[in-house]
Amino acid sequence: xKHLLWGLLLLPVTATAQRNMEYLNRGVVAIAAPEGGNFIxxxxxxxxxxxxxxxxxxxxxKINNQPVKAVTWLLDKAxxxxxxxxxxxxxxxxxxxxxxxxxxxxxxxxxxxxxIPLQLPEGYSANDGSVGDVDGDGAYDIIxxxxxxxxxxxxxxxxxxxxxxxxxxxxxxxxxxNLGKNIREGAHYTQFLVYDLxxxxxxxxxxxxxxxxxxxxxxxxxxSTKDYRNANGYILAxxxxxxxxxxxxxxxxxxxDYIPARHPSSLTPTTEELKAIWGDGYGNRMDRFxxxxxYLDGKHPSIVMTRGYYTRTVLAAWDYKAGKISHRWTxxxxxxxxxxxxxxxxxxxxxxxxxxDNDGKDEIVYGxxxxxxxGQGLYSTGLGHGDALHVTDLxxxxxxxxxFDIQERFDDAGASFRDxxxxxxxxxxxxxxxxxxxxxxxxxxxxxIDPRYPGSECWVAGAGIRGxxxxxxxxxxxxxxxxxxxxIYWDGDVLSELLNGTTIDKWDYANTKANRLLDAxxxxxxxxxxxxxNPVLSADLFGDWREExxxxxxxxxxxxxxxxxxxTDVKLYTLMQDPQYRLSxxxxxxxxxxxPHTGYHLGQGMKAPAKPNIKIVKP
Numbered sequence: 001x002k003h004l005l006w007g008l009l010l011l012p013v014t015a016t017a018q019r020n021m022e023y024l025n026r027g028v029v030a031i032a033a034p035e036g037g038n039f040i041x042x043x044x045x046x047x048x049x050x051x052x053x054x055x056x057x058x059x060x061x062k063i064n065n066q067p068v069k070a071v072t073w074l075l076d077k078a079x080x081x082x083x084x085x086x087x088x089x090x091x092x093x094x095x096x097x098x099x100x101x102x103x104x105x106x107x108x109x110x111x112x113x114x115x116i117p118l119q120l121p122e123g124y125s126a127n128d129g130s131v132g133d134v135d136g137d138g139a140y141d142i143i144x145x146x147x148x149x150x151x152x153x154x155x156x157x158x159x160x161x162x163x164x165x166x167x168x169x170x171x172x173x174x175x176x177x178n179l180g181k182n183i184r185e186g187a188h189y190t191q192f193l194v195y196d197l198x199x200x201x202x203x204x205x206x207x208x209x210x211x212x213x214x215x216x217x218x219x220x221x222x223x224s225t226k227d228y229r230n231a232n233g234y235i236l237a238x239x240x241x242x243x244x245x246x247x248x249x250x251x252x253x254x255x256x257d258y259i260p261a262r263h264p265s266s267l268t269p270t271t272e273e274l275k276a277i278w279g280d281g282y283g284n285r286m287d288r289f290x291x292x293x294x295y296l297d298g299k300h301p302s303i304v305m306t307r308g309y310y311t312r313t314v315l316a317a318w319d320y321k322a323g324k325i326s327h328r329w330t331x332x333x334x335x336x337x338x339x340x341x342x343x344x345x346x347x348x349x350x351x352x353x354x355x356x357d358n359d360g361k362d363e364i365v366y367g368x369x370x371x372x373x374x375g376q377g378l379y380s381t382g383l384g385h386g387d388a389l390h391v392t393d394l395x396x397x398x399x400x401x402x403x404f405d406i407q408e409r410f411d412d413a414g415a416s417f418r419d420x421x422x423x424x425x426x427x428x429x430x431x432x433x434x435x436x437x438x439x440x441x442x443x444x445x446x447x448x449i450d451p452r453y454p455g456s457e458c459w460v461a462g463a464g465i466r467g468x469x470x471x472x473x474x475x476x477x478x479x480x481x482x483x484x485x486x487x488i489y490w491d492g493d494v495l496s497e498l499l500n501g502t503t504i505d506k507w508d509y510a511n512t513k514a515n516r517l518l519d520a521x522x523x524x525x526x527x528x529x530x531x532x533x534n535p536v537l538s539a540d541l542f543g544d545w546r547e548e549x550x551x552x553x554x555x556x557x558x559x560x561x562x563x564x565x566x567x568t569d570v571k572l573y574t575l576m577q578d579p580q581y582r583l584s585x586x587x588x589x590x591x592x593x594x595x596p597h598t599g600y601h602l603g604q605g606m607k608a609p610a611k612p613n614i615k616i617v618k619p
Contacts, residue, residue: 025138132203175250216250309347329375448603
């Protein structure tokens, strides 16, 4: 495998505030390798000494001849894959073992995945998931959104109450939360954020709640006797809340009023009043919610919850500390005086969080606009709403970060590539209506899949935007990859692979075709969210820097986590310790799922990433 990873020495740390981030253990995992034996991999951590190496033990037997330093994996060729085996990794510094990892017990035989049994309510399916450490042991646990009958905002009908569950990786069900009948179920309604908000070393879960929402201990929020659903199944009245739940127990820890309310002065607004504020009166545009976690002060995480993106757009920031929720700021595109009017209608079905201006504090990339860390508008391109959004160092030859965005309309900027800090449009592509071609581009993707061109390649599904573009906007191939959905780091090089539905493909740039690396359907798995075709989650959950992918089984009895067994000669600290990437996992389930990106160029010709300035928080 040939690629360029320039140097192993890490770049200097940027002089910014030190972010509080979670403690992670070594993340040891063992998966049966197709060629026989077990593939063991583990995390490289930001806190590791530069000269750290590792010994690998099967039981009490060391299975490496020399300490492993250049990579963080080892193939145990002599392992009996049918046996239950215990693996442990020990750090070696200056020839001496200094630290022992947790023990990973491999008992999955020749299966290429880890299995998590589910205990879902009758009639419910496993949907989007997130991860966080609920008990402070340094290992990720799964927070799962379980869905029954659901509807899009534009479709009438009653839905089942949204349900959330927490599972340990061994399948232990920790808790179940039921948001009740006054929270409608659908991709745009129920956003859930999983993160350690108060710095106690354990995650919290944040969600919008209403009268009748019930925590895992049976405590009811508000008035359980109230039913605000109208004849069409929409919920246009009644109080709305924001609740922080304890990640370990599912207990509601704090609740406050949701900002913004549907109407500034009435709990039961008329359809005319709602239409005047949000653009329609039946509950479509008003109930488009997004959410994220951002380090607005550069040190501590804050909650950001939103409402609206087609017309009026509101973002509200909150802090959670000492068991209390405090309001930080609110940005409103319709603020009296009109100063924010240019920010109206610029949001996507997704968002991104990163430090676009390199001041150590996060901004919210909200589609075609960016909100600064202080809650003020940084800029608006005015290009309007879109369905897909990608932010990273897409063009290493251009200073800072770049944004590739699509606009769901037919105009001269159906796809655009801009400077993340200033909003300057670096290039754009016109979308053209051809027959029954919908409302404009519905998908767009930016990944480094061709090593012959610096940075990421970009392409769009439909709307007359044809060809594969390099980071400068030049057409490098008339033929594009067969999917335009998500990406994943799976094989041994630093190029991205294509993730779509249950499949992972490698783009063969020389022959302009895709080669199949994995199809989880062969193992009884299915994807989520209809044509959106996304997994439960894709993230660097454990093992080396490559990513894992979680799917549900067709019968909803299991989650299955797939982890690569392909050798690599690349060593990177875990992607979960890159600040932008970690926050990408928090928002991945929000709206239309998008792939996570690092805050640095991860691809051909990359330089070794600087160690982020983070402070590890232990319980």
